[in-house]
Amino acid sequence: MTPPQNTQTGPAAPHGTAAHAPAPSSEAGAAAPLLPPGARVFVAGHRGLVGSAVARRLAEEGYEVRTRDRADLDLRDADRTESLLRAERPDAVVLAAAKVGGIMANKTFPVPFLEDNLRIQLSVLAGAHAAGVGRLLFLGSSCIYPKHAPQPISEEALLTGPLEPTNEPYALAKIAGIAQVRAYREQYGRSYISAMPTNLYGPGDTFDLQTSHVLPALIRRFHEAKRDGSRQVVLWGSGTPRREFLHVDDLARACVLLLREYDEATPVNVGCGEDLTIAALAETVREVVGFGGGIGWDTSRPDGTPRKLLDVTRLFKLGFRPEIPLREGIEGTYAWWRDQE
Template sequence: MEDLLPSPARVYVAGHRGLVGSAVVRRLAADGHEILARSRSELDLRDATATAAFLRDARPDAVVLAAAKVGGIMANSACPVEFIEDNLRIQLSVISAAHAAGVQRLLFLGSSCIYPRITPQPIREDALLTGPLEPTNQPYALAKIAGIVQVQAYRRQHGASYICAMPCNLYGPGDNFDPESSHVLPALIRRFHEAERDGLDEVVLWGSGSPRREFLHVDDLADACVTLLRLYDGDAPVNVGCGEDLTIRELADLVGEVVGYQGRVTFDTTKPDGTPRKVLDISRMTALGWEPRIALRDGIAATYASWSSTEPSRSVAGV
């Protein structure tokens, strides 16, 4: 296959301090690419004028759009306006500015929450827009769907070599462990860590424990991102996952085992579950020669070891 990414390339990674962006930076730097980055205080990506000026001056060969407002069920429920408006503004700003600056390659990172709440499993990319979304994260999902359509529009109208990747649930070093806005896996790690530390007999988790989820280490995603930048130039989004799922109850047992928690685990069924099942069909991604390498237990153990060295003192109210 033709390599679509110059070597070395100048790559602007939007969101370089986040979970995904920092992993992409590590992976690109390991390959000898030059990384361009700006902190939020230096460049507010919601500001279209400032973003356009930066990209016009920087002239990168490629852009990885990993910047986004993200969070779990609690954060999505509390701040739906910010989840749709901030993400729409970031996407419109960066993608349009990249085109105006003549950027040759762009990778937009979405999320598996773009797919209908109820859909055949594993989820194929053509399931997009075939049914209602999960209500608990609809504003975020709609923003990400708009980003896909924007990328496709630039491809069709201007011939832009812009592409989209849709990862499953991610975790790894640099994850968000904040009790109010974290996703399920870091939230579980923190809950069990603090329960073990404080000698609690019971941990109560949100929902029924029955929903099934798929988890991918962020370093595996970063490998996939580089593979896509080098080898993929299609109109359709590409799923990125491990192709296997487990229940939240099974995940809780695994996290408890890694942390060493010996108490009871119960579930508060008055709290929302979210989508019943979500596992991705990753055949389009594996056809490019990529496959995940980090086993879930190993990834959780490494993530826990990295985070627990700081041992935050504040307890978590709920998952």
């Protein structure tokens, strides 16, 4: 599903040619595109859910995608990361690499969720600057916003209240990434930007029940219950929290749009503008999987944030609209996962 390492997937051109320099404008005095056609883009985290989707989309649109596997480069290693970026000389970097997980993983392993993400961000952003990379997209998370932020959550809600305790270390690391992007813009004039996606799902997701997010966890739970002939699946919490879900391929389209057209310090929310209860999501997944039993709720378990719906006004003004309906996306994700078994 992901591009092979170092494969030139767009129009090939050596450095110094049009593919790696601002494209000439068709109108005198018009601004050069922020991401020229055929530009070389390094995707950090290309094996993950987000990075693989972004790499696919960039390749489909004619960009030259560059990557490195984790076995060849630990992005927490600042010196090696800088050396790689100096050697690759990309026109842009997409920072999609991160340690991610659901409520249980965040609650159990707060130290790596904080420290690994800080190290990755510091390494890639500083390395990109040192290597002269002028364009960078940092991908954060909607968990950066306060637990009780007004809904829908605008970008201006950042740092206006306490975070959700169950993922606070991860959220703080992502907030630090936003601050780092802003700092490079302010001090060095770099065209670095941040995007804050809502809950994502799709091909490439993690289905390990110890580390997965809610949607893939539901898919696996119902699938195994159907396989085992169970009469009921008991889920965490009350089912009443509301969440927004975006297919990762829609996120990838938004990322390419932002790389081409957005250049401001304010992070951009990326979502669909609609939410539903976890109970409604569970019912949809139950139907897609074909599990005939019931659903129970363990209210002794945490619900997390009561509601998390992003205000996507800023993104929609750029012309973005999601294309993949939730049920269709769940069906495709379930089929993909079954093919991996």
